[in-house]
Amino acid sequence: MISKNKAKLIISLQKKKVRDEERLFIIEGDKLVKEFLAAKIPVKTLIARPEFLSSLPDDLTRFVNEIEDVSYEELKHISTLKTPHNALAVIPVPDRNLDTNDVLKGLCVALDFVQDPGNLGTIIRAAAWFGIKNIVCSEDCVDVYNPKVIQASMGAILHVNVYYYGLKKLVVLANEKKIPVFGTMLEGESIYNHNLNKKGIILLGNESKGISEELIPFINEKIMIPKFCNAKQGIDSLNVGVAASVVFSEFLRKTGSSTD
DSSP, X not given: OOOHHHHHHHHHTTSHHHHHHHTEEEEESHHHHHHHHHTTOOEEEEEEOHHHHHXXXXXXXXXXXXXXXXXXXXXXHHOSSSSOOSEEEEEEOOOOOOOHHHHTTSEEEEESSOOOXXXXXXXXXXXXXTTOOEEEEOTTSOOTTSHHHHHHHTTGGGTOEEEEOOHHXXXXXXXXXXXXXXXXXXXXXXXXXXXXXXXXXXXXXXXXXXXXXXXXXXXXXXXXXXXXXXXXXXXXXXXXXXXXXXXXXXXHHHHOSOOO
């Protein structure tokens, strides 16, 4: 049975301020929890129903600090989901410092003021699928440890490094190093005709406002996904998560399977 104080802490981790203070975040779902355990990610607390715990091989719990056996009602009380699964875990936020020189060695993604947790999770998942290892978010992007981001990434967070950094500094440095900055813009050249590169920054903008005005002067490769239907109303752009998947796919199709 979980204590009231521990339950209160877990519920409070739904707030970014508490996550930042405690340096902890939550993951939920049988599959996701098992993936974190299999990846040997340190787990502060594993909270699960007895049947889930009994299904785990001993070697999967070696990196778990404490295990709490709970009922479904207890799990439902602390869960962020309307219909909880059988397990939830509290994970320490990893120490991760951005090395700009290292990130700019290959293909990386930069996200400017992406606000929707589902979009960020989808972009992380797409990046992992296409082998892109680094995402740099502007400091006003949604928090990567928001439970909705974690859920939408579907475990891909294990394979992608997500940083928060001033994007202007990043694109200025890229310009100085003669590294291409690919900006997704409606007035860009069709991505299907553009000469893409295995090295550079793919810059994606805010859901409604696009790329910030202060970043546009540093874009030296403007690209866009052409629309193939003739509708004049109702379809004026793609969701940023969908657009990211199309862009990543085209980059890797043209440049090869490796982004190293």
